[in-house]
């Protein structure tokens with residue numbers, strides 16, 4: 276059962292793509308509000324798939340998922356947008372929009388929620404400074420390096436100070452120094468109440484942090500440390 | 501569409517790009533077909549107007565002369581019956597003159613078919629009364645016909661109206677055909693808009709996905725494209741209708757070049773004639789761009805909402 280402090284709760288969740296094998300099996304998971312944890316496991320273990328369930332890109336083929344106290348299986352299509360606005364996502368493949376500038380990409384969640392550029396301009400520019408993209412505010416994603424794209428994707432995910440942040444390999448394309456800086460950004464957000472799940476292969480990153488680690492192995496979830 | 505404003509504090513130029521960039525292709529295809537459809541629709545409307553006007557003209561024209569036919573019967577003498585009919589006719593308002601055609605005149609008419617007038621004298625041939633009518637103030641033919649046939653056995657009124665009824669029937673069949681064509685054009689226009697909406701979403705699939713993930717509602721996404729559809733509809737509606745009007749206009753003025761012909765004259769009066777006629781024509785033509793714009797906006801919005809509603 277989902278306790279009072281839990282923001283996400285999965286019970287016996289299974290997921291398959293089409294008619295393929297089950298890529299997630301009997302996953303049980305409880306995320307406490309304000310917690311921060313890593314999600315690791317070999318490539319193909321199902322990390323991205325698990326995150327897809329959590330950012331409401333997929334519904335489970337079996338089991339129960341409840342997020343923000345709402346049962347995802349029975350949630351009508353119409354109620355998805357307000358839930359998604361509480362979730363920030365860093366995609367493994369960034370998913371920046373090539374026809375928008377870096378500034379517009381980062382500001383997209385705010386624009387979609389109906390805010391006017393005047394209201395968020397300062398905040399977005401400050402955030403771009405934080406991730407070291409000040410000079411690129413006017414640039415378009417195709418001219419950015421992999422690491423720069425990643426930082427823009429992170430900035431877009433955190434710009435609304437979401438209640439839940441899901442990051443898929445957020446440090447996969449940056450040097451160790453920058454990775455540490457981004458981790459500081461995440462911890463800062465976490466201090467202000469954002470619940471965070473970071474999927475990563477980066478064991479040094481995990482070792483440096485003290486956060487609990489979830490391990491996915493062939494679709495099954497275990498705990499470590 | 502790019503708007504730039506300079507933020508002085510940070511010297512960062514902030515652009516505002518449209519969220520759905522790649523809709524030009526489906527929209528251009530849509531515009532071409534929609535323009536053709538609007539052209540066809542205004543041709544159909546013009547043809548409808550011409551037909552209804554023509555039928556109106558033909559049927560409202562009261563013939564200046566009608567005939568009363570009196571068949572011989574056994575109960576009364578022909579001359580008495582003719583006199584009785586003549587007195588009824590003379591007493592009817594709207595009748596300007598009554599002329600009983602004499603027997604020979606009637607027989608002469610029949611001679612080419614029946615031969616020798618001598619034989620006809622022995623046959624019970626009906627007699628005719630020619631009746632001139634005041635066209636501005638015609639009598640009620642129905643009442644007159646009833647009165648004649650009731651008081652005089654074998655008398656009947658012929659107003660030459662049968663061919664007019666035929667024309668009216670043909671005219672109204674053509675009108676229904678025109679309405680059917682307009683309905684078909686409307687249906688295929690709606691289908692086209694739905695198709696174009698689908699491809700507009702398809703070419704922007706990744707954008708739509710990202711918009712969903714950052715919390716955009718379906719309505720928000722639909723709003724990003726529906727105005728582009730509205731604009732496409734308005735443009736093609738106007739171009740197609742103007743082309744249609746130009747066609748009838750050219751038809752109309754061509755009457756002064758070539759010898760007078762009915763279609764040209766009718767087209768002329770449709771658009772360039774007296775204001776009371778042209779006003780209603782233009783109103784009907786104006787419906788084409790208005791309906792096209794509405795169809796583009798509404799069908800696109802509904803189609804987009806429906807497609808997006810099928811995601812997770």
Ligand SMILES: Nc1ncnc2c1ncn2[C@@H]1O[C@H](COP(=O)(O)OP(=O)(O)OP(=O)(O)O)[C@@H](O)[C@H]1O
Nearest residue numbers: 292295298316317318319320321322323324325367
């Ligand atoms: N869209 C999809 N359709 C079908 N199968 C998929 C899809 N996405 C992932 N899979 C399959 O699901 C399994 C888990 O994939 P997933 O991307 O979740 O792994 P991962 O742990 O994120 O791997 P990585 O560390 O390489 O990113 C894999 O076997 C993959 O082939």
Ligand SMILES: [Mg+2]
Nearest residue numbers: 322323367443
């Ligand atoms: Mg992955």
